[in-house]
Amino acid sequence: MCGSTSYTVHSSNTGTNFSYNALWAVITGPSSSGVYTLTIDTTKDLSLIDNEASKTIPVYIKAKLDSYTAYTI
Numbered sequence: 056m057c058g059s060t061s062y063t064v065h066s067s068n069t070g071t072n073f074s075y076n077a078l079w080a081v082i083t084g085p086s087s088s089g090v091y092t093l094t095i096d097t098t099k100d101l102s103l104i105d106n107e108a109s110k111t112i113p114v115y116i117k118a119k120l121d122s123y124t125a126y127t128i
Contacts (some may be wrong), residue, residue, distance in 0.1 A: 058122040
């Protein structure tokens with residue numbers, strides 16, 4: 056199967072959406088060479104990192120073939 060693919064960012068591998076503002080994780084692309092970029096910007100949601108020096112937040116990317124929406128990776 057081939058064709059264009061859509062990508063979305065989720066908080067679990069079951070496809071659960073984030074309960075907070077997920078604009079801090081944005082997928083762009085593809086570039087002319089076919090590369091997609093995941094950009095993380097914690098200033099978009101200041102509740103991500105409060106008074107902590109660091110925080111681990113799992114991010115799952117769901118890929119869906121646009122022509123075959125029943126198939127998800």
